[in-house]
Each structure stands twice: as structure tokens, then as C-alpha cells.
Amino acid sequence: MAAPLYRRIAQKIKEDIAKGVWKEGEAIPTELHLSEQYQASRVTVRQAIKLLVEEGLLEKVQGSGTYVKEQKIEHNIFELLSFTEEMRKLNKEPINKILDFQLIEPEDHVRRRLQLSEGDKVFYVRRQRLVDDVPYVVEDTFLPVDMFPHLSYSIMTGSKYDYIEKQVGKRIKESFQEVIPILPSEDIAQALTVEETTPILKMESYSIFEDGTIFEYSENHFKSDEYKFTLRATRP
Structure with missing residues (x-):
């Protein structure tokens, strides 16, 4: 028929x-x-x-x-998922390209956010997150060396949250996020393959274990023509 x-x-x-x-x-x-x-x-x-x-x-x-309709990736602010988890829910397989991997003394704003002492070191990792060879996100992550002494370049090519929960054995409780529209710097624009005059979305976040320990500070730069942020508000 x-x-x-x-x-x-x-x-x-x-x-x-x-x-x-x-x-x-x-x-x-x-x-x-x-x-x-x-x-x-x-x-x-x-x-x-x-x-x-x-x-x-x-x-x-x-x-x-x-x-x-523009087929943007929806990032639910109230759902704590890694980029890898988010893409796999959409039946997409992401790739993490490491652009920088260093052991550094963090700047003051990072040290304060991670509640570190003077002289404490962190791993600084910049990753380009791609799907189908298209860069969606550039992520700058700061992780305390004392908490993750065995962190490596190869580990960060996979899912960071998988490593923390399955290998380190820590349970992630929540993340606090702030999203702001910005114009990208030259290096971020190049990594996202956009013009410096193209607005992008920057999300600053810090994440916490179940015991209340802050273990990560990240600055994520989202390609605004690929991503949108959604939330659901309930009237009391």
C-alpha cells in the first residue's frame, strides 16, 4: 500500500x-x-x-x-554529562585532539577556584573536541597534580570523566557553570575554525566530588552555530 x-x-x-x-x-x-x-x-x-x-x-x-530548524547540539545545563557522553547519546563518536598538555603553576584565579595553596601544581590541558572532523568545543582544563598524579596525554584523548570515575575511583557529584557570550581570541578562533568577529559561548565551570572536594576548573569555548544551551524552568 x-x-x-x-x-x-x-x-x-x-x-x-x-x-x-x-x-x-x-x-x-x-x-x-x-x-x-x-x-x-x-x-x-x-x-x-x-x-x-x-x-x-x-x-x-x-x-x-x-x-x-537549525540542528544545533542541545546542552542541558541541568544534566552533568561529559562531552563524550553527550555526543554518544546522539550516536556520535567524538575525538579529542590535545593542543597543549603542561604541568604548571596556575594563575591566581585558577588557584583560588581549585582552593590550592601557593606553589601547588596543576595539569593544564587544552583539547579540541571534534565530531565528524568538525571542531565543536575548545576546552581548557586545570586538574590538581596531587589528585591525579598519573594523568597522561593518552588518558586525556579519551573521556576525562570516565578516567576519574572508573580508574581513579572518585564519584562526581556536581558542577557549577557560568555561560557568557564572547568574541574569541585568535588562538580559540583558529581552533574552532571561526572568525574572530564571530560570537562564541564560553562556559566557566568547576566540578566537585561527593565529599565536597573541588577537583577541576575548566573553560569551555563552544561554537555557537553548533551548540545551544537549554534549561527547563518549573513554576513553583
Whole structure:
């Protein structure tokens, strides 16, 4: 049995989007135009659009029209997941490229955030986080040497949280995060393959073990055309 006409039209619209006929963020033609194009009633076209809206491929903007939805990665602020865990939930396999790995004395703001004493050392690691060869995030992480004496370059090419929980045997409780829009520095722009005039999202965070110990301070730089931050607010 042939699929209903509205489903066939929806499939055709999907194919046109995949071919780049309509790009992410662009408006699709009006119902009248589509009904003429597909030789179908406006009711049938409306059903096809409704189906694609429900599937998350299109979005309706009141008083404006219907647009191809931007397929950004949603980062749920209230869910503590590593980048690797977040991507694997989306059936994507991330790659961590180490851009810098050093043993250093941290600057004052990092030392205060990690509650370290004068002279305490940290591992500083800059990682470029990629999916399908596209850089999504540049992460600067500071980890106290006393807590992670065996940290290595090869460990940081994998999941940091996996290493901490499965190999070090520490339980991560929570993370405190602040997200701000910024213009990237030259080196961050280069690592994210964006222009220095392109706004990005910077997230400063520190993470805590179940015993209350702060074990990590990170500055993550997110490519704003690939990422969006979401939260759900409940009315009391």
C-alpha cells in the first residue's frame, strides 16, 4: 500500500533539505506555493509540514513562516554529562585532539577556584573536541597534580570523566557553570575554525566530588552555530 500523500510530500521536503535546496535557518515556500509544486491541497501540505515540525526538522514562527530548524547540539545545563557522553547519546563518536598538555603553576584565579595553596601544581590541558572532523568545543582544563598524579596525554584523548570515575575511583557529584557570550581570541578562533568577529559561548565551570572536594576548573569555548544551551524552568 502506498504511503499517504502528505507523508510522500514530507519525504520530498526532507530530500530537498538534505540536498541543500533549503538550508538550516531558511524559510520554506508558502503552503500555496508548495501545494502548486506538489499538486496537492493546502490541507495535505499542512499535514506534511505538521509532521516535519513534530519530527524537529521544521519550526513554525508565529507571524513569520515555517523554517528549516537549525540542528544545533542541545546542552542541558541541568544534566552533568561529559562531552563524550553527550555526543554518544546522539550516536556520535567524538575525538579529542590535545593542543597543549603542561604541568604548571596556575594563575591566581585558577588557584583560588581549585582552593590550592601557593606553589601547588596543576595539569593544564587544552583539547579540541571534534565530531565528524568538525571542531565543536575548545576546552581548557586545570586538574590538581596531587589528585591525579598519573594523568597522561593518552588518558586525556579519551573521556576525562570516565578516567576519574572508573580508574581513579572518585564519584562526581556536581558542577557549577557560568555561560557568557564572547568574541574569541585568535588562538580559540583558529581552533574552532571561526572568525574572530564571530560570537562564541564560553562556559566557566568547576566540578566537585561527593565529599565536597573541588577537583577541576575548566573553560569551555563552544561554537555557537553548533551548540545551544537549554534549561527547563518549573513554576513553583
